[in-house]
Amino acid sequence: MINIQTFTFNPFEENTYVLFDETKEAVIIDPGCYEKEEREEFTSFIEINNLKVTEILNTHCHIDHVLGNNFVKEFYKVKLTHHRQDEAVHRAVKAYAPNYGFVKYEEAFADRYVEEGDKIRFGNTILDIVFVPGHAPGHVAYYNLENKICMGGDVLFYDSIGRTDLPGGNFDTLIKSIHEKLFTMPDDMTVYPGHGPKTTIGREKKVNPFCAIG
Numbered sequence: 328m329i330n331i332q333t334f335t336f337n338p339f340e341e342n343t344y345v346l347f348d349e350t351k352e353a354v355i356i357d358p359g360c361y362e363k364e365e366r367e368e369f370t371s372f373i374e375i376n377n378l379k380v381t382e383i384l385n386t387h388c389h390i391d392h393v394l395g396n397n398f399v400k401e402f403y404k405v406k407l408t409h410h411r412q413d414e415a416v417h418r419a420v421k422a423y424a425p426n427y428g429f430v431k432y433e434e435a436f437a438d439r440y441v442e443e444g445d446k447i448r449f450g451n452t453i454l455d456i457v458f459v460p461g462h463a464p465g466h467v468a469y470y471n472l473e474n475k476i477c478m479g480g481d482v483l484f485y486d487s488i489g490r491t492d493l494p495g496g497n498f499d500t501l502i503k504s505i506h507e508k509l510f511t512m513p514d515d516m517t518v519y520p521g522h523g524p525k526t527t528i529g530r531e532k533k534v535n536p537f538c539a540i541g
Contacts, residue, residue: 329452329474331519332372336365338428339391342521344478345372350450353378356469356478357386357521358395361429366398373403381449385409386480387463388417389493390424390432392521397435406438408447410458413465414440416495441467454478457508461501462489470512477528479518483509485526488537505538 332345336359343360347353353373360366373380380403385392388409400407409417414437424432441447443458447469454469462481466489470477481489483505491498509518514529532540 352450360395410465459504464495
């Protein structure tokens with residue numbers, strides 16, 4: 328069984344997730360911890376629960392989702408993974424981070440790239456990967472059908488969708504990703520987004536004002 332711990336970090340109120348199972352192996356999705364207090368809160372949870380971090384997974388590489396990449400990578404000596412098409416997005420963060428006040432931002436580099444159809448393994452758990460561009464060119468979601476969870480990043484939110492006015496964003500592409508990739512998942516699939524509360528595929532299919540299909 329997959330356990331999910333949610334942290335909300337940095338001024339963008341980004342959701343960082345720790346996923347772990349009965350083996351105590353864990354993956355970190357979108358570490359946004361930047362301030363010392365945030366990093367202490369994060370590492371304390373890992374220590375108290377005796378977790379072994381095996382990998383960092385980025386759904387995409389906008390600044391709010393990568394602020395803690397280097398810290399977590401160096402602290403736990405683990406690999407960083409994201410989609411190849413978000414490499415330029417990741418590299419750009421160093422240039423504009425100071426404009427948002429993140430003058431202590433430390434750049435990290437991906438150790439491997441994933442594609443749709445690849446699998447992430449930790450403990451007894453397997454996460455599948457689906458390619459869902461539109462908010463970012465290399466956006467992916469990580470999901471597990473057995474546990475009915477989808478770590479969706481900034482694609483689909485409770486009553487909303489990801490913004491498409493950033494470089495590499497495209498509204499039509501995002502809606503296509505939602506309709507063809509996420510809305511084909513079971514209605515009782517829980518979506519854990521990059522911001523805000525969790526939701527379900529079924530709920531957003533019915534009532535989301537941006538992408539509902541009835």
